[in-house]
Every structure is written in C-alpha cells, then in structure tokens.
Amino acid sequence: MEKKAAQLKAQQAGRFFRKGVIIAVVSGILYGIYSACLLAATGSGEWVFWYEGYAEGSFINLPVTFLMGCLILGALGSGINDFISAIWMLAKAAVKGKFVDFLRCLRSKPGMVMVVCALIGGPIASTAYLIALTMAGPIATPISALCPAIGAIIGRVLFRQKLNARMVVGILVCVIATFMIGSVAFGEIAIDTQYLAGLAIALIAALGWGIEGAVAGFGTSVMDYEISISIRQLTSGVVTLFILTPILFIIAGQVNFFDMLGGAFTGDLFIPDTWMIGAPIVFFLISGLAAGLSFGFWYKGNSMCGAALGMACNGGFSFWVPFFSFLICGLYLGWGFDATGALDVSTGYVLAPIQWAAAVVMVLGIFLIAVNPLDWFKKREKAER
Amino acid sequence: MLPLNYAILELFKDGGAYDTTAVMAVLADTYGSFKAFNSAAVLESLMSAEKNELLTEAHFDLDNTGELHVYYEATDYGKEMIGRYIG
Numbered sequence: 001m002e003k004k005a006a007q008l009k010a011q012q013a014g015r016f017f018r019k020g021v022i023i024a025v026v027s028g029i030l031y032g033i034y035s036a037c038l039l040a041a042t043g044s045g046e047w048v049f050w051y052e053g054y055a056e057g058s059f060i061n062l063p064v065t066f067l068m069g070c071l072i073l074g075a076l077g078s079g080i081n082d083f084i085s086a087i088w089m090l091a092k093a094a095v096k097g098k099f100v101d102f103l104r105c106l107r108s109k110p111g112m113v114m115v116v117c118a119l120i121g122g123p124i125a126s127t128a129y130l131i132a133l134t135m136a137g138p139i140a141t142p143i144s145a146l147c148p149a150i151g152a153i154i155g156r157v158l159f160r161q162k163l164n165a166r167m168v169v170g171i172l173v174c175v176i177a178t179f180m181i182g183s184v185a186f187g188e189i190a191i192d193t194q195y196l197a198g199l200a201i202a203l204i205a206a207l208g209w210g211i212e213g214a215v216a217g218f219g220t221s222v223m224d225y226e227i228s229i230s231i232r233q234l235t236s237g238v239v240t241l242f243i244l245t246p247i248l249f250i251i252a253g254q255v256n257f258f259d260m261l262g263g264a265f266t267g268d269l270f271i272p273d274t275w276m277i278g279a280p281i282v283f284f285l286i287s288g289l290a291a292g293l294s295f296g297f298w299y300k301g302n303s304m305c306g307a308a309l310g311m312a313c314n315g316g317f318s319f320w321v322p323f324f325s326f327l328i329c330g331l332y333l334g335w336g337f338d339a340t341g342a343l344d345v346s347t348g349y350v351l352a353p354i355q356w357a358a359a360v361v362m363v364l365g366i367f368l369i370a371v372n373p374l375d376w377f378k379k380r381e382k383a384e385r
Numbered sequence: 386m387l388p389l390n391y392a393i394l395e396l397f398k399d400g401g402a403y404d405t406t407a408v409m410a411v412l413a414d415t416y417g418s419f420k421a422f423n424s425a426a427v428l429e430s431l432m433s434a435e436k437n438e439l440l441t442e443a444h445f446d447l448d449n450t451g452e453l454h455v456y457y458e459a460t461d462y463g464k465e466m467i468g469r470y471i472g
Contacts, residue, residue: 004447004451005445005446005447005453006445008447008453009445009453009455012453012455013432016429016432020436096420096421097419097420097421098420098421101388101389101390101419101421104386104387104388105388105391108388108391108470108471109469109470109471110391110470110471113470218437220433221433221434221436221437221439222390222391222394222434222439222466222470222471223388223390223391224388224389224390224421227388303433303436303437304429304432304433304436305436306436306437
C-alpha cells in the first residue's frame with residue numbers, strides 16, 4: 001500500500017514538473033510570436049514613415065534627437081501592445097470567472113507587489129528592450145536574455161530557491177547560446193557610441209525582467225497566474241501608453257499624441273499589392289494576445305519550476321524571436337529577401353546556421369539546469385522502498 | 386472575502402495539515418460557486434506553494450478507492466510570508 005502510494009505521488013510530482021517545464025518553454029515560444037508580430041506592426045503603416053523620420057534626424061514636424069525618437073516610438077509600441085494585451089487577459093480572466101478575484105487581488109499586498117513588478121518589467125524593461133533593439137540591433141535580444149541568470153540569483157537570495165553548481169553551469173551554457181544567436185549581428189554593425197549605449201540599455205531590460213521574473217514568479221505561488229498577468233499587463237499598458245508616452249511627447253515638444261495614437265493602427269502593410277488594410281492593428285492584436293499568454297506562462301512556469309529553471313526554459317525566446325521574425329517578417333511579409341528575390345541574412349530577418357546550432361546548445365543548458373541524473377535515481381530508489 | 390488562492394494558503398496558518406479534499410471541504414461553502422474551485426486547480430496551488438517552500442509535505446496515503454491524498458502543512462517561512470502578505 002505504502003509503495004503504491006509513493007509511486008502515485010512520484011507520478012503526480014513528475015506530471016507537475018513536466019507541466020511546469022512545458023509551460024515555461026511555451027512562454028518562450030509565445031514570446032517569439034509576440035516580438036515578431038510587434039516588429040511587423042511597428043514596421044507597417046505610418047510607423048515606416050515615423051522611423052524614417054527619426055532616422056533622418058527629424059521626427060514628425062519637429063527635430064528631435066535620435067534617442068528621443070527611439071524612446072517615443074519604443075514606448076508607443078510597447079504601450080499599445082501591453083494595453084491590448086491587458087484587454088485580452090482581463091477578458092480571459094472574466095470568462096474563467098476570476099474577474100471579481102482580480103479586483104480583490106488588486107487591492108491586496110501581493111497585488112501591489114505585482115503592480116511594482118509590472119512597472120519594472122513593463123514601462124522600464126520593455127521600453128528599454130525596444131530602445132536597445134533600435135539602437136544596437138538584434139544583439140539586444142541575447143543581452144536581454146541574461147535575465148534568467150539574474151532571476152535565478154534573485155530567486156536564490158530572496159526566496160531561498162535552490163541554485164547549485166550544476167544549475168549555474170546550465171545557466172552559463174544558456175547565456176553562451178544566446179550570445180551565439182546574437183553573434184550574427186556582431187559582424188554587421190559598427191561598434192560606436194550608439195551601439196554601446198544600446199547594449200547598456202539592453203542590460204537594464206535584463207535586470208528589470210530578472211527582478212520581475214523572480215518576484216512575480218514567487219507571487220504566482222500566492223496569486224492565480226491569470227490574475228497576476230491581468231494586473232501586470234493592465235499596469236504596464238496604462239502607465240506606458242497613457243503616462244510615459246505622453247510625457248515623452250511633451251518633452252519632445254510634440255502635441256499630437258492622440259493623432260499619432262490613431263495613426264499607429266492604420267495604414268497599409270509594408271508590402272506591395274497587399275489585401276491587408278490596417279495591418280498594424282491586426283499584428284498588434286496578435287502580439288498583445290501572445291504577450292499576455294507568454295508573460296502569464298512565464299509567471300506560472302517560474303512558480304512551478306522555480307525561477308532558475310523556469311526562466312532558463314523561457315530564455316529560449318532568444319532563439320524564438322529571430323525564428324518567428326524569420327517566419328513572419330522574413331518569409332510572410334517578404335522582408336528577408338534581397339533585390340534578387342533570394343533570402344538574405346543581412347536583412348536581419350533570416351536565421352544563420354549558427355543560430356540553429358545555438359538553439360541546440362540552449363536545450364542542453366536547460367537540460368543541465370532541469371535534470372540531475374543522480375537525483376532522479378535517488379527519487380526512484382526512495383519511491384521503490 | 387479573500388481571493389480563492391489567498392484563502393487556500395490562509396488555511397495553513399493554523400498549523401494543520403490539509404490535502405486537496407480537506408481544503409475543498411473547508412472552503413466549499415464560500416467558494417463552491419467559483420468556476421476555478423476544482424480539485425485540479427487546488428492541487429496545483431498547493432504544489433506551487435510547496436515548490437516555493439511556503440508549504441511542505443506532511444504525509445500521504447491512499448483511501449479505500451485507491452485515490453492518493455497528499456497532506457501539506459505550512460513551513461515557518463510560509464507562515465511568516467502568509468502572515469505578512471495575506472494577513
């Protein structure tokens with residue numbers, strides 16, 4: 001009887017562990033879809049002219065610095081995405097009968113902690129990430145993917161989560177893999193002040209997400225993850241879109257925030273002869289949904305696996321972002337083809353062989369963090385006793 | 386009225402050991418009408434709390450129907466965190 005009970009318990013624990021790992025891995029995949037769709041949305045319609053405007057040193061009608069242009073467009077894109085995401089997540093919570101609990105949680109201490117996490121991970125880290133992408137290019141993604149290492153350390157210090165030598169080695173392998181993915185960008189971009197500033201800003205994103213992942217992952221052991229993510233996206237969306245962005249507009253001397261907000265959704269897709277009118281809104285709707293699901297699964301995965309493993313599985317996004325950018329922007333929208341109609345790695349939308357290899361290295365790293373063969377045998381031995 | 390997840394964790398403040406069935410029995414009157422009030426969701430809450438060291442396994446057994454019951458109790462750290470954040 002005892003042996004049977006121990007076996008059933010080991011099976012239950014195994015199912016829970018596997019579910020946590022799958023959720024954390026899926027969160028990384030969804031992050032790739034979110035990033036690629038956001039890239040598609042902000043590369044279409046009016047956005048094309050806005051980006052061209054600041055690239056030439058001017059922005060709409062008034063001259064603004066390059067950094068201010070990046071800040072405004074980054075915040076606008078991130079804010080729109082998170083606000084749409086909040087609507088999706090609140091609707092999901094309501095359908096599942098959790099809306100009243102959402103309101104109760106919002107007024108509680110863990111709810112306030114989640115709001116602070118949202119501010120760190122949303123307006124601060126997400127905007128920093130978008131700015132870094134613009135200033136330093138695709139290398140910003142692997143830099144920002146240092147967040148699992150930071151999250152694991154924070155989880156260890158604040159929440160007593162386990163972090164042993166094997167897990168540290170696994171995290172380092174994942175970090176190496178993210179740099180392999182980003183190495184494609186090294187050879188093509190001039191290393192100047194702007195590039196280095198972009199790298200520094202990407203580190204801010206990594207730190208922000210590291211803090212968010214560890215704290216919110218723990219918070220999700222207290223709070224339902226669908227409620228956590230609703231609070232996160234609502235806070236981030238409202239603050240980024242309706243507070244941060246208008247402040248940046250005022251600083252830049254712009255008065256046309258609402259005109260620009262309206263223009264952000266409209267216009268044709270940036271491919272010729274398209275049937276998709278108003279394409280940015282289509283991609284914003286998908287990016288918002290994918291972002292909400294991705295961050296929600298990230299929180300849930302972290303709460304089920306611990307910050308170290310959860311964030312390492314999620315860290316696969318440094319592969320999934322270029323992968324889905326390749327599929328959606330490179331192939332579907334045709335941005336990955338050169339003038340002769342051939343796929344061209346230098347467009348930034350086509351995966352290089354080293355990036356595929358890096359994905360395999362990353363899987364090995366995650367495996368190292370997740371599985372200790374000795375523990376596994378010990379558990380089996382214990383269960384059989 | 387506390388959110389469902391808070392209510393589940395707050396139960397453990399008394400130092401007792403509860404499994405999914407016991408948690409649901411205590412909370413059924415208040416939360417029985419909640420869509421999220423089901424044994425799979427409650428078990429996942431308990432196991433997540435265990436993973437984050439708020440709870441620890443007290444003991445486990447099989448009932449007459451062969452169903453597994455894992456009982457959890459709050460750790461000292463868990464009691465402190467539940468007291469601090471849930472009240």
